[in-house]
Amino acid sequence: MSAHGTAPGDRHRPTGGSVAPAERAAELTAALGRARERLADACVAAGRARDDVDLVVVTKFFPASDVRVLAGLGVTDVGENRHQEAEAKAAELADLDLSWHFIGGLQSNKASAVAAYSAVVESVDRPKLVGPLDRGAERRGRPLDVLVQVSLDPPGAEGRAGVGPEALPALADRVAQAEHLRLRGLMAVAPPAEDPAVAFERLARLRERLLAQHPAATVLSAGMSGDLEQAVAAGATHVRLGSAVLGSRPTVQ
Numbered sequence: 001m002s003a004h005g006t007a008p009g010d011r012h013r014p015t016g017g018s019v020a021p022a023e024r025a026a027e028l029t030a031a032l033g034r035a036r037e038r039l040a041d042a043c044v045a046a047g048r049a050r051d052d053v054d055l056v057v058v059t060k061f062f063p064a065s066d067v068r069v070l071a072g073l074g075v076t077d078v079g080e081n082r083h084q085e086a087e088a089k090a091a092e093l094a095d096l097d098l099s100w101h102f103i104g105g106l107q108s109n110k111a112s113a114v115a116a117y118s119a120v121v122e123s124v125d126r127p128k129l130v131g132p133l134d135r136g137a138e139r140r141g142r143p144l145d146v147l148v149q150v151s152l153d154p155p156g157a158e159g160r161a162g163v164g165p166e167a168l169p170a171l172a173d174r175v176a177q178a179e180h181l182r183l184r185g186l187m188a189v190a191p192p193a194e195d196p197a198v199a200f201e202r203l204a205r206l207r208e209r210l211l212a213q214h215p216a217a218t219v220l221s222a223g224m225s226g227d228l229e230q231a232v233a234a235g236a237t238h239v240r241l242g243s244a245v246l247g248s249r250p251t252v253q
């Protein structure tokens, strides 16, 4: 966490299930307000317009009731990283006008099902996902927005998520050629062992190269609770905030 006030998670309470609804709603209202202020400050610092950057609230591990509260506070975009959990929440909250961003590791046998409820799949990191996602988008009768997740880790790093920069152009071409997919841009996570400003600078250059080939791929999803300022400075159009809004997640992920 940065020095932007106390997030609910600073009290290290687990997922919030045992708190009275009114208290939880007050907590979420305050934390969302602080997160929005932080984002506005980051835009000012970077000399960017506030409406250049969209807030995606990452609700993984938190109950649908929290998402409902957030929707009531004007949140329109939510991020989830597990298919079963995302599918269940999207079904339970189908009465709300929410855009679901899938941001997690994706198995190719689940990809088609993820397309059924997702507005955007941000974590496309290999060619094998393109066919199933394309079929899923065709089945739902609406094109699916896709971001290619690119790795900012050193080659060979453990637990590396995302396509390596060398394989990015070919994967982007594959997505762009899929009839029912729309290549919208890139997603990335800063590596834990590096200054995020340096990592996001590399990301900004990868994005420039992608835009030269795919001018409509303007989305850059980067920045989480710990590094949104650096991401906004490097041109992020979407930040994905979890703990800054909802508090700390259980440590087992």
Ligand SMILES: *Cc1c(COP(=O)(O)O)cnc(C)c1O
Residues within 6 Å of the ligand: 058, 060, 081, 103, 104, 189, 224, 225, 226, 240, 241, 242, 243, 244
């Ligand atoms: C969990 C997650 C986030 C949110 O992380 P916080 O540090 O809690 O803001 C953002 N992006 C991805 C890909 C995630 O898995």
